[in-house]
Structure formats: C-alpha cells, structure tokens
Amino acid sequence: MADLISIRDLEKPTIEKLLESAQKMEKNLFTSHEKFQGKVAATLFFEPSTRTHLSFQTAAQRLGMSVVPYTHSNSSSVKGESLQDTLKIVDGYADALIIRHPAEGSARWAAEVCKHPVINAGDGGNQHPTQTLIDLYAIQKARGKIKGLNVSLIGDLAHARAMRSLLLALGMFGAKVKLIAPKGLEMSEAVVEEAREKFGAQIETSEQLDLAGADVAYVCRIQKERFSDPYQAAKLQASFRIMPELLKSAKDDMILMHPLPKIDEIPPEVDASPHAYYFQQAACGVPVRMAVLEYALREG
C-alpha cells in the first residue's frame, strides 16, 4: 500500500513504472481486473471538481472496484475536527481514499490520519499529482518520449498549480522547457530554481507568446478572479489566446495541451486543428488513475 500525495515524493523509476502500467491499463481497458473486485474506493470531494471526480470514479469502476462518493459543498463545515472525523469514518469503510480539499497539505495530513492509502486529487494551490502523471503520459503517448522535447508552458504560470508540478516532472524527464507568461504572472522563481538544482533542467523564460520550435505547447488559463482589475485581466487573456493564425507558425507535429476546462484561451475553432490534443489528453485520465489505484493498493 502506498499514498500518492505529491509529485515531489516520487522518484523517476516510480513514475516510469506508473506510466508503463497506465499503458497496460489503456490497452486492456475493457478486461476485468479480478484482484480489485470487492475493493472499495471512497472519493471525498470537499470542493467540487466534476471532471476529476468522474475520472477517478470511472478508473475505480474499470478496475472492478466499488465507489463510495462523498461530495461536500458546504464550505463552512470544512474545518476542524469534522474533517478528521469524516476521514476516520470513511477510512473504516474503504480500501483507498481519494481526497480533494481546498486546504494546502490536506492530503498529506489525511494520509497521517488514515490507515488506508490516500490519493491526492488536488489540495488547494499545492499539488494535483495525478494531473501531472496524466500530462506526462499524454506527452509520451503522442511523441513516444519526453526527454529532449521542447515543451512550452504558456499562460498564468504564477497561479497554475498544474504548471508548477509539471515543470518539476518535465525537468526530471529531461525535456527542454520554455516558460511563456505575461509580465507579473511568471512561474515562481523558487520552483524554477528547484527544477534546475534537482534535475539540471534546461529552462528559458519569455513574455512573448510564440509557438515556433515547440514540440508541445501546454496552455493554462489566466485566472481572472485573481485580478482586481477585470479589464486588465481580459486584456492579458486576449493577448495570450491561441488563435488559428498563431498555430500556422507551429511545427506540423506540435501538440496543443490544456488541463481543461478551457474558457476562452483556446477558441472552439482550434478544436478541429490537428494540433489540438487536449481531449485525448483528458482521456488519458482514466488509465493513469487506474494505474495510480493499482499502485496505491499494491501488496507489501
């Protein structure tokens, strides 16, 4: 049994194994997995995230597990002892707990409270490790490798938790990363430093939206709610939209990724472009989360 809390806890061989096993899961998506039958996964969502919740439930069910879903939308009671009690009660029912909670570090704390393995499905602004694994898997699936690829991370890199974890993972796997963010929304210097120091990551930064030379363009939205001036936010968003004309400058085989849901940073007419890869990327969620459940429930 093992928890999956943060991408920082995972060594490269572990991630490689997870990606390998996700590949097997994808190949055998419709075969039954007897060893998981009779196991129960509890999904505890203390903040709504329909997509992630559905993806985890599907993954558990594809493995033959039963799912006990718990959704909690009343934020006033998401605190104090009630959280600990809820966790302990559900821990008594289930074989694995999948938790999403707005407090940073909540998943690690839950893992201390629970006897059964805990999988982090997003802890506020901190981590969302299965998203990072899905991103790596999707890149590897499309391009056959990660090492040496030119990957551009584009958008509000200051606030996107997915981008911070992905930067570390890409560094670990030897991709060349270009961080493209509007002024003031740059990636945290501490994370850039961390990726450079731990993995010798090659990272360059730019304020100019430009797809030339990229093998992978990974776009995230400008978080308008973080701006005091909505006009300024809209202006930034407009200057960072992936318009069809812009895609003409991209390499033929560049893939365009997005963690979804996308708002207006990628207009719908781009969906038909051969570069658009985000729906395939989202579909990777189920096999990757199946692999994660298998990892969490493994013997010994």
Next chain:
Amino acid sequence: MPLMVERIEQGTVIDRVEAFAGIHVLEILKLVPPASLPAHEESKSDKAAKARSSTLKIDREHRIALVINVPSRHMGRKDILKIEGREIKPVEANKIALISPRARLNVIRGGKVVQKSDVKLPAKLEDIAACPNPSCISRLEREASIFTTEKGRLRCLYCERLFSTYELVV
C-alpha cells in the same frame, strides 16, 4: 571603550547572535512581547498589560541585558544576550538557530560558565513553528507544522511552500 554589562550569577548568556537578531531571540524566548505589540504597556494599566502578557505567556520576571552590534572576531558584528534566572530549552535553542545559526549558549551557575553549547538547525523541525501560509492544513489541524531544511530555507511538509527562517519566527 567596550560596553559594560553586569555579570549574572544564574542564567544564560547567548553569545554570537547575528547582529540585530537579538531582539527576535527575546521574542522567541517570550521575554518580550512580539514587535507587533507595544512592549511597554504599563502606561495603559498594569492589569491590561498583565492580562496580555499572560495570554501570550510573556515572562516579565527576568533581568535582561541585550547588547547590539558589538565587534566580534568570529562574525564581524554580533549581539549578546544575558538573561538572569533563565535557562534555554532544546526546543527554544532550535528556534534560535532559525535566526542565529551560529549562536552559542553559555549556562551560568554560581557566576561561572558551567556548560557551553552551539545551537544547531536540525534537518527536520517538528512542532517548533506554525506555517506562515494561511491556506495550509497545519493551521487548521495542528498547533505547529513540520519543516525540512532546504539550502537554508524551510519547506513545510504539508503545503510544501518554502519559507525563509525569519518568516517562521517573526
């Protein structure tokens, strides 16, 4: 002329404190109220001051000398603290190491130094300080967080954010 400070009979001399960090050492030891509060409250009313001190557990019983920014062979400049009638617990020593990693504790008994020890920042700091991040689960569920040192900075085990040593204390 060197500054003259009277000797103490019983207590602790904290030497090699980083210059200007001495006042924060006193805050850590709860010998003065934190800088965010007025240190001298007697002017309002003794009662209010005492009440405030007791909720913050400020200890106003000791005579203290704080020498700031004096020359040091080791460090260029340093602060020195002399605290009468008070010895330093290991947890406090770890906390002092956060802002003064070179500090040396001299235990004084009967006017003599009976024990010398250097503070040390452990690789893992447990239950010493609260996480400065208001969104961190440790703020809801624990009194203090756990930090690991990373190149002189500290990463919270829970929210995984990095903090300077000063952020944890002040």
